[in-house]
Amino acid sequence: MIEIKHVSHTFKIGKKDNEQEIPVLTDVALHVHKGEVVAIVGKSGSGKSTLLQTIAGFLHADVGSIQINGQETMHFTEEQHAAFRLDNFGFVFQNFQLMPGLTAFENIELPLILQGVPSNERKQRVQKLMEQIGLTEVAKHYPNELSGGQQQRVSIGRSLITNPPIILADEPTGSLDSETEQEILALIKDLNEALGITFIIITHDDEVANVAHRRFRMHDGILKEEA
Template sequence: MIKLQNINHTFKIGKKGSEKKVPVLKDISFSVEQGEIISIVGKSGSGKSTLLNAIAGFLKLEQGSIMIHGKETTNLTEAEHAKFRSKNIGFIFQNFQLMPGLTAFENIELSLKIQGMGKNARFQVVQNILRKVGLEKVSDHYPNELSGGQQQRVCIARALVTNPPIILADEPTGSLDSETEQEILQLIMLLNESMDITFIIITHDEEVANIAHRKFRMHDGVLKEAVPSAV
């Protein structure tokens, strides 16, 4: 489903004309099969968020190839990337990034409005997603009226509503307490199993990483698959 080959990228730091190039992604190659949960563990600054942005198409790579569903995405224009993401990729963010002036229902519905789906069809789709994530009773609440766990469930529902085959999750439990974290992890595993959704999760938390079918470690821009411990 997803194949990265020889990904390299650098950032420029310093004043213009005397910039220094700092490698952030170093010859990364790996693939992800449909229905897998993949975790990428690493400290802040290791390059894991940069890698996620590259997969999402938010970053123009210097070198390498990214194939998603058999389509080469590295050379797409910004508009082509946006269209491709809207059909294929959902996002879960650490800080939720919900619209404060919209209810839970309206936050989830927004992507369908942008796609031009009719009102009645939108209502049915959003109601179905609300049931899946257990938010039917708070659909008319605004983000500031919801707990952190409920806000993250809205974020997950928003990611799911366009029925993407891939969800990219950036520290999905980083803003949650340990009990709520477990609820969100259980929900991710349930959605993966019941809907065959592929998840790529970046985290610094080993407990979060351990729900994955395969775990990778990122250090100074280098990605390596973690070898499971012998039982």
């Protein structure tokens, strides 16, 4: 499903005449199977989020190969990346990244609007999904009227609505209390088991990593699988 080979990336800092190169990813290799939950753990600044951004196409790695569903994405243009993300990825962010001016329902509906799905079909699909993830009661609420857990559920709903094969989650429980964290992790597990969705979870929390089938540790840009 996801095949990453020899991916390296360096950040350049400082002025042009005194530029410093800081390696953030060094010869990263990762193979993720379909329906797998993979956790990438590591300290802040270890490069785990950079790897996720590289997979998503937010960042272009200097060298290497990233194949997703058999497609090499390293040389995609920005337009191609956007189209690929829309159809293949769902995103769950630490701080939810919901649109403040849209209701929970409208936030979940957003990717379908981008896909050009007709209004009637959108309404049906969002309604059905909201029932499945227990958000029916807050459908008309705006993000600032929701609890952290509810906001993250909406965020997960938004990532699921287009039925993507892969969900990339960057610290999905980072802003939640421990009780809500458990709820969200249980939801991820359920979705993986029920729908066979592949998850790549970035976290610094070992407990969160426990939901994963396999766990990788990122340290100074070097990725290693843990037993």
